Amino acid sequence: MTAAYLILFALTAVWGLTFPLVQAALASASPLVFVTLRFALAAGLFALLVWPRAFRLQRDFAWKGLVLGLFLCGGYAFQTIGLAHTTAARSGFLTGTLVPMTPLMDRRVPRLRRNRYHGPAAGGRTESR
Template sequence: MKKTILADGSLLFVAFIWGATFVIVQKAINFLPPHLFNGTRFLIAALLLSLLLKKARRKFSLELLKSGIFLGFFLFLGYAFQTVGLLYTTSSKAGFITGLSVMIVPLLSIWILKDKPRSIVFLGSLLGTIGLYFLTLGDISSLNIGDLFVFFCAIAFALHIIFTSKFANQYHALPLTIVQLLTVSISSLICSALFERATITIDSFFQKDVLIALAVTSIFATAIAFLIQTKFQQFTTAARVALIFAMEPVFAAATAFFMIHERLTGNGLIGCILIFIAMIITEIQDIKQIKWLKSKYHLSKSSE
């Protein structure tokens, strides 16, 4: 019980870190191309964690290496789509669309982890789709390719959560995390060399916003956050992790409001509310549980 509470609290802290860094990353990629930024960020994080290896070096194996690369591939896709998407969309919208992974996780868990299908999951997916419509198509003037990129990011992150649940209790967290981060770094740097033709000088790395973003994201949002996720996800389920991570877009919207005074449109706000409701109800076991909770509420009211 204590491990579950500690795991939930630690994962909620991770959601806060990720949500709070949306605005910071968005500022940094004005000076560095997205893939180059990600490659640098994840490389620094991997090097920092490598300093902690010591006895954990013995935990490396071929199977761990394969699993780490596999997880790192989905993590790379998630951050690549998210960071590029932030070039075209707003921090709050990106945060809420990324939050769709909380509904994608239970759906994919039915197929990948062989979880039992639940009617409430399909209801949540429907609400989420309607919410996404209001958030993007509901305001035609703000519809852009960035929203689609961030939606692909949500799918990739959902797959990462699912497979982390599968591998977390099989391997030591530290080396598994390092392999993931190195995979993301190498993949991002290759993509940067292939697709990002912008002229970058050494001075670009020493811009104030870039230095702050690299420091904060490398240490907190990458090294610490993914080590916590890999370590503590073995004590909870993929669906529960996704639900906790649903707080990330809430933190992102709050950060965008306080730091850059960014506000959603009316349609966007409706979409966010629908998506948030969908996030919450996907954790309810079944439609029957809603009826049971409702009847219990009425019984308690009548006894007063």
């Protein structure tokens, strides 16, 4: 097995372990408090690591990053709220289904052009538009 496969396996295992860990953490805090602390920690680490370069960012670039970050935070909040009401296995399964569903949803995005990688990414569905 190559190093790339081992790294991929390790990252998948770590991702899968986060679901029971988050569910255990929810015994001590509400979902929104947990997500707030999680994003505050990430923002603090980001500020420490990138602070000198952050001033060189263009205002438009930073604004778009902030908007995307808010959407990401909302997604994490909804997922964490859902995890508080279901099993870790079910939450992980539902989250994992987004991987093959993403290329299938490209038909809903105007002006998005399909390429030869969309079919294999969706698990073999290869018909064109």
